[in-house]
Amino acid sequence: MRVQLKATHSAANPGLRRALKIAAAGLLASGTGKAQEVPPDAPSTGVDSGVLYYHENGRVQAIEPELNLSQMFGEDSKLSIGAVGDALTGATPLGAVPSTLPQTYIRPYKVVPLGTPVTVTTASGGSTVVLVPPAAGATTQTLAASTIVPANTYPLDHAFHDDRFAGHIGWEQALTSTLKLNGGLAYSKEHDYRSESANIGLSKDFFAHNTTLDAGLNYESDLSFPIGGTPTPLTVINGDWKGPDASRHEVDAVAGITQVMNRRWLATLSYSYADAHGYQNDPYKIISVVDPISGQPNSQLYESRPESRRKQSVFLDNKIHLSSDVISVSLRGYKDDWGIKSVTADLRYRFQIGQDYYIEPHVRYYDQRAADFFRYYLVAGEAMPQYASADTRLAKFHAATYGMKFGMPLNEGSEFNVRIEYYDQHGNGSPAYAIGQLRQQNLFPDLQAVTVLLGYTYAF
């Protein structure tokens, strides 16, 4: 039996056919401007130690023990050495935009000889180990890790884990009664990053020590060796092993003046200039390319930042000693040639309670303008910029820190203190120009973090 069916063509295709037509057509068409910490006043000779605990809402947590020792040698020389360790775990933003559909992210994991049985099916942080099909004749098997981000969820990399060790050694030498020379070396190592730096500085007192001029130079050399190699900027993310290690060099110069304004008021004004060259990308940060109509991410690219960065900042610090309390007020202005401009205002008030205890409330406000090349996402079909990053640390945002420090003497010369700080960051999660489904997403979730620092200092 042979049946020829009626070939009726209607304007509207029924649902199944329409879905199939669209799918078939689709198939065939395919082809930081972070605020700097004011250095603590270290005792001239003694021990300064602490343990810091840091926790972000639903993201990173870190434990950081720290130990600093300083020792005077005679009247004129001081040696200081210090070490700090960090253990960071948790989740960090990938840079990609959320979607109304689940998204899968791939990153290189490791390379094993071909034929190695892969017994691990889950890597850290809930990601899955994935076999990358080897090329013909390959003798190694590349493993990738994939992370599935559920629909309408801000994409985070849950496999984030880092241990850091840093140490420094410094020497300060009085050359004359008014001239001091200092120098130091510092080293910091993470499993995918290494930094070495050397600094030298001079300080000269004038007018019976009422005025001090400082000048310093710091050279830093960093090496980045990310897991999976260094990706090529603005290429599609995949599980392949990437390029070799990448280095970065930075020279910092700082000049400052400290002036005793009156017997209660000490003011410091300083200017710093830094010039960095080399690899400045975050090798794990990616940026989404979205459909110009639907706003759905089509692909994910590795970010691209300029290879050079010039930074300038001005810092004004005031310490005012009242009868027993101390007020510290500082302002910092920062700008760089990436287009970031920021202002930091910091206020601490140290209440002396009786002879021994003190309590120090702390408020800080930070406001930042975005880097010129910051983009929440790129749009498919538009010209590809030379630089683009969706790292929200380069976005416009403001943040406030509220803290409290409590100090108590233990016995002669030693003090125990505890500091608790709450950090509250807000960016623009709904830019007015957002496309399609991105209008219903939060592109820059607020961030809250708590820091607890237990400190112990002992002055000899």
Next chain:
Amino acid sequence: MARERKDLSTNFTAMASPCVVLVDSSDSLLGEAVGDLVKSEALRIEMKFSRYRPSVVTHINEHAGDAVLVDEESADLLDYAALCYRLSEGLFDITSGVLRRVWKFDGTGTLPTSARVQQALEFVGWHRVRWNRPVLQLAPGMEIDFGGIGKEYAVDRALALVQKRTPVPVLVNLGGDLRVTGLRHDGAPWRVVIEDVDRLGSSAGLLELSHGAIATSGNTHRFLEKDGIRYGHVLNPKSGWPIDEAPRSITVHADTCTEAGQLAKLALLRGAGAEQFLEFEQVRAWCIR
């Protein structure tokens, strides 16, 4: 397959089928170039998704149980297969190939036991697959193949390559699934013969094709007869048994070969309801029972 005398033709074998490329031109160099282009694309797709030689598919199948990263093109095909699974309510399933190990349509007349079918069914079902583009994880023992998609996909891909290269009218026919670039030079449609299933080699009808593609599903020569009951070759991946009263072959016309082939397959899987399905979906089709 009708052929105008002046067409330049290239014949080759790919995907275990005779293939032919017709170029409506007198430029023999162009005819050869277009033929080579189609042939190399067909062979590329055959190699890439072969079930027998080292390929993306054998890599996935050998690592059933592990998560495997797939390239963009394979991911597109998997997305498409997943959609077809959903649209067919589970009847079109690229994991159903495992059933062929128990059903041998080799004319010996041996039926598998229910127990063996049940056993094989443990390894069948797209719902057991974890597909999170671009990562695919089959359950251990499972297999996939693109047999139900690959040939039609190759027709469309090859034709697209041809169209990038030349505006000359071309017909690409890979084992009976074919597509044309449009009307011939003189404004006439292409004439295509539908094979008579009862008398192989003879024509059962002539079809005029002015645009789009036609694809045929159904293997008219493969069935299994036992105790007077004829068991068809179209297996239901949900039950593990042949679909009742499936037409012997369905030929569908659509804009793309991929779409035509899928419509033909979905219709075939409806068994007795094939014609009704095709009519409801307003498909231009020829059903042979």
